[in-house]
Amino acid sequence: MKKIAICSGSFDPITKGHVDIISRAADVFDAVVVAILTNSKKEPLFSVEERQAQIHEATQSLANVEVDAFEGLLMTYAREKQASAIIRGLRAVSDFEYEMQVAAMNKHIAPEIETFFMMTNNAYSYLSSSIVKEAAKYQTNVDDLVPPGVSKALREKFADQ
Ligand code: ADP
Numbered sequence: 001m002k003k004i005a006i007c008s009g010s011f012d013p014i015t016k017g018h019v020d021i022i023s024r025a026a027d028v029f030d031a032v033v034v035a036i037l038t039n040s041k042k043e044p045l046f047s048v049e050e051r052q053a054q055i056h057e058a059t060q061s062l063a064n065v066e067v068d069a070f071e072g073l074l075m076t077y078a079r080e081k082q083a084s085a086i087i088r089g090l091r092a093v094s095d096f097e098y099e100m101q102v103a104a105m106n107k108h109i110a111p112e113i114e115t116f117f118m119m120t121n122n123a124y125s126y127l128s129s130s131i132v133k134e135a136a137k138y139q140t141n142v143d144d145l146v147p148p149g150v151s152k153a154l155r156e157k158f159a160d161q
Contacts, residue, residue, distance in 0.1 A: 005029040005085040005116070006078050011036050012044045013150045014055050015132055017124035021089040024118060026062045033081055034059065036069040045133055045157065058147035075110040086115045091125050 007022050011034070026032045034055050038048050046054070048069050059065045070077040078086060086106065088099055103115040120127075127145055136142050136154035143151050 002030045003085070004031045004033065004081060004083040005087050006033045006035050006074070006081065006083045007087045008035045008037055008074055010042060010044065010129065011051050011055055012042070012129050013046055013051060013132070013146060013153065014058050015124070015127050015129055015146050015150075016144075017089065017091070017120060017127040019058050019147060020121045020124060021087065021118050022059055022065060023062055025087045026065050029085065030064060032062075032065045032087075033083065034065060034067045035074075035077060035081075036067075037071075037074070038069050039071045046153070050153065054147065054150050054153065057149045073109065075106050075113060078113050079110060084113060086113060088115060088117050089120055090117045091120045091128070 005025050005028075007018075007025055009018065011018060022032060022034055036048055036051050036055070044051075052067050052069060055067045059067065068081075074086065086103075088103070090096065090099065099117065103117075106113065106115055124145075132142050132145055132154070137158050139158065142154060146154070
Protein backbone atom coordinates (compact mmCIF):
# COMPACT_ATOMS: atom_id res chain seq x y z
CA MET A 1 0.00 0.00 0.00
CA LYS A 2 1.10 3.54 -0.77
CA LYS A 3 2.69 5.21 2.29
CA ILE A 4 1.30 8.72 2.70
CA ALA A 5 2.73 11.31 5.10
CA ILE A 6 1.26 14.63 6.14
CA CYS A 7 3.36 17.73 6.82
CA SER A 8 0.99 19.97 8.75
CA GLY A 9 1.36 23.55 9.86
CA SER A 10 0.33 27.15 9.44
CA PHE A 11 2.91 27.92 6.72
CA ASP A 12 2.26 31.66 7.13
CA PRO A 13 4.36 31.86 5.00
CA ILE A 14 6.29 28.76 3.92
CA THR A 15 10.05 29.12 4.58
CA LYS A 16 13.09 27.26 3.28
CA GLY A 17 13.05 25.38 6.62
CA HIS A 18 9.63 23.96 5.72
CA VAL A 19 10.69 23.18 2.15
CA ASP A 20 13.71 21.27 3.48
CA ILE A 21 11.50 19.09 5.72
CA ILE A 22 8.92 18.53 2.95
CA SER A 23 11.52 17.48 0.35
CA ARG A 24 13.26 15.11 2.77
CA ALA A 25 9.89 13.56 3.66
CA ALA A 26 9.14 13.22 -0.06
CA ASP A 27 12.34 11.17 -0.46
CA VAL A 28 11.18 8.66 2.15
CA PHE A 29 7.40 8.40 1.63
CA ASP A 30 5.46 7.54 -1.52
CA ALA A 31 3.38 10.69 -1.20
CA VAL A 32 3.45 13.80 0.98
CA VAL A 33 0.46 16.03 1.65
CA VAL A 34 1.36 19.52 2.83
CA ALA A 35 -1.71 20.42 4.87
CA ILE A 36 -2.45 23.97 5.97
CA LEU A 37 -4.33 24.14 9.24
CA THR A 38 -7.00 26.81 8.74
CA ASN A 39 -8.44 27.02 12.25
CA SER A 40 -5.24 28.22 13.89
CA LYS A 41 -5.56 30.62 16.83
CA LYS A 42 -3.06 32.87 15.10
CA GLU A 43 -4.29 35.73 12.89
CA PRO A 44 -2.60 34.94 9.54
CA LEU A 45 -0.76 37.42 7.32
CA PHE A 46 -1.55 35.43 4.16
CA SER A 47 -4.93 33.92 3.25
CA VAL A 48 -5.23 30.16 2.88
CA GLU A 49 -5.41 30.60 -0.92
CA GLU A 50 -2.22 32.69 -0.94
CA ARG A 51 -0.40 30.16 1.26
CA GLN A 52 -1.62 27.28 -0.88
CA ALA A 53 -0.30 28.98 -4.04
CA GLN A 54 3.05 29.77 -2.36
CA ILE A 55 3.53 26.17 -1.21
CA HIS A 56 2.49 24.86 -4.60
CA GLU A 57 5.11 27.03 -6.31
CA ALA A 58 7.83 26.13 -3.78
CA THR A 59 7.26 22.36 -4.15
CA GLN A 60 6.47 22.13 -7.87
CA SER A 61 9.66 20.17 -8.59
CA LEU A 62 8.58 17.45 -6.16
CA ALA A 63 6.27 15.13 -8.10
CA ASN A 64 4.87 13.27 -5.09
CA VAL A 65 3.91 16.35 -3.06
CA GLU A 66 0.38 17.76 -2.98
CA VAL A 67 -0.94 20.84 -1.17
CA ASP A 68 -4.19 20.98 0.72
CA ALA A 69 -5.93 22.78 3.59
CA PHE A 70 -8.01 21.41 6.44
CA GLU A 71 -10.09 22.51 9.39
CA GLY A 72 -10.57 20.72 12.67
CA LEU A 73 -8.66 17.75 14.02
CA LEU A 74 -5.47 16.73 12.23
CA MET A 75 -6.09 13.05 12.99
CA THR A 76 -9.56 13.11 11.42
CA TYR A 77 -8.05 14.70 8.33
CA ALA A 78 -5.15 12.21 8.31
CA ARG A 79 -7.58 9.30 8.37
CA GLU A 80 -9.58 10.83 5.51
CA LYS A 81 -6.34 11.09 3.52
CA GLN A 82 -5.40 7.50 4.47
CA ALA A 83 -2.08 8.78 5.78
CA SER A 84 0.10 6.54 7.92
CA ALA A 85 2.41 9.27 9.22
CA ILE A 86 2.57 12.86 10.42
CA ILE A 87 5.88 14.65 9.92
CA ARG A 88 6.92 17.50 12.18
CA GLY A 89 10.15 19.46 12.05
CA LEU A 90 12.15 20.08 15.21
CA ARG A 91 14.33 23.14 15.61
CA ALA A 92 15.42 24.16 19.08
CA VAL A 93 14.75 22.31 22.33
CA SER A 94 11.88 24.77 22.77
CA ASP A 95 9.87 22.96 20.07
CA PHE A 96 10.17 19.67 21.93
CA GLU A 97 7.78 20.03 24.85
CA TYR A 98 4.84 21.25 22.80
CA GLU A 99 5.45 18.72 20.01
CA MET A 100 5.62 15.87 22.53
CA GLN A 101 2.25 16.86 24.00
CA VAL A 102 0.60 17.08 20.60
CA ALA A 103 2.13 13.79 19.42
CA ALA A 104 0.92 12.02 22.58
CA MET A 105 -2.63 13.34 22.12
CA ASN A 106 -2.59 12.42 18.43
CA LYS A 107 -1.47 8.89 19.31
CA HIS A 108 -4.34 8.68 21.77
CA ILE A 109 -6.83 9.76 19.08
CA ALA A 110 -5.40 7.66 16.23
CA PRO A 111 -3.02 4.92 17.45
CA GLU A 112 -2.53 3.61 13.91
CA ILE A 113 -0.88 6.87 12.73
CA GLU A 114 2.76 7.54 13.65
CA THR A 115 4.30 10.96 14.24
CA PHE A 116 7.85 11.33 12.93
CA PHE A 117 10.15 14.15 13.94
CA MET A 118 12.80 15.38 11.58
CA MET A 119 15.71 17.48 12.79
CA THR A 120 15.98 20.81 11.07
CA ASN A 121 18.73 21.47 8.60
CA ASN A 122 21.33 23.43 10.65
CA ALA A 123 21.12 26.32 8.22
CA TYR A 124 17.47 26.85 9.18
CA SER A 125 17.49 26.07 12.89
CA TYR A 126 16.55 29.62 13.89
CA LEU A 127 14.12 30.15 11.05
CA SER A 128 10.40 30.54 11.68
CA SER A 129 7.53 32.11 9.76
CA SER A 130 7.09 34.71 12.49
CA ILE A 131 10.72 35.85 12.49
CA VAL A 132 10.60 36.15 8.69
CA LYS A 133 7.45 38.31 8.91
CA GLU A 134 9.01 40.50 11.56
CA ALA A 135 12.14 41.03 9.46
CA ALA A 136 10.21 41.64 6.23
CA LYS A 137 7.99 44.19 7.94
CA TYR A 138 11.06 46.38 8.41
CA GLN A 139 12.21 45.89 4.81
CA THR A 140 14.92 43.33 5.66
CA ASN A 141 15.96 41.17 2.70
CA VAL A 142 14.75 37.60 3.35
CA ASP A 143 15.66 36.10 -0.04
CA ASP A 144 17.93 33.48 1.59
CA LEU A 145 15.21 32.33 3.95
CA VAL A 146 12.07 31.89 1.86
CA PRO A 147 11.18 30.71 -1.68
CA PRO A 148 11.32 33.52 -4.30
CA GLY A 149 7.52 33.84 -4.61
CA VAL A 150 7.19 34.36 -0.86
CA SER A 151 9.92 36.97 -0.82
CA LYS A 152 8.06 38.91 -3.49
CA ALA A 153 4.71 38.52 -1.70
CA LEU A 154 6.24 39.80 1.56
CA ARG A 155 7.68 42.85 -0.19
CA GLU A 156 4.25 43.60 -1.67
CA LYS A 157 2.45 43.10 1.67
CA PHE A 158 4.74 45.48 3.49
CA ALA A 159 5.39 47.95 0.65
CA ASP A 160 3.06 50.60 2.03
CA GLN A 161 4.41 50.54 5.59
P1 ADP B 1 2.62 25.36 13.42
O1 ADP B 1 1.79 26.57 13.66
O2 ADP B 1 1.87 24.08 13.33
O3 ADP B 1 3.86 25.24 14.30
P2 ADP B 1 4.46 26.11 11.32
O4 ADP B 1 4.09 26.52 9.95
O5 ADP B 1 5.12 27.11 12.19
O6 ADP B 1 3.11 25.57 11.93
O7 ADP B 1 5.36 24.81 11.27
C1 ADP B 1 4.97 23.65 10.60
C2 ADP B 1 6.00 22.56 10.83
O8 ADP B 1 7.26 22.93 10.27
C3 ADP B 1 6.29 22.27 12.31
O9 ADP B 1 6.53 20.90 12.44
C4 ADP B 1 7.54 23.06 12.58
O10 ADP B 1 8.26 22.53 13.66
C5 ADP B 1 8.26 22.88 11.26
N1 ADP B 1 9.23 23.94 11.00
C6 ADP B 1 9.01 25.27 10.94
N2 ADP B 1 10.15 25.94 10.67
C7 ADP B 1 11.12 24.99 10.56
C8 ADP B 1 12.54 25.03 10.31
N3 ADP B 1 13.18 26.19 10.15
N4 ADP B 1 13.21 23.87 10.27
C9 ADP B 1 12.55 22.70 10.48
N5 ADP B 1 11.24 22.60 10.72
C10 ADP B 1 10.53 23.71 10.76
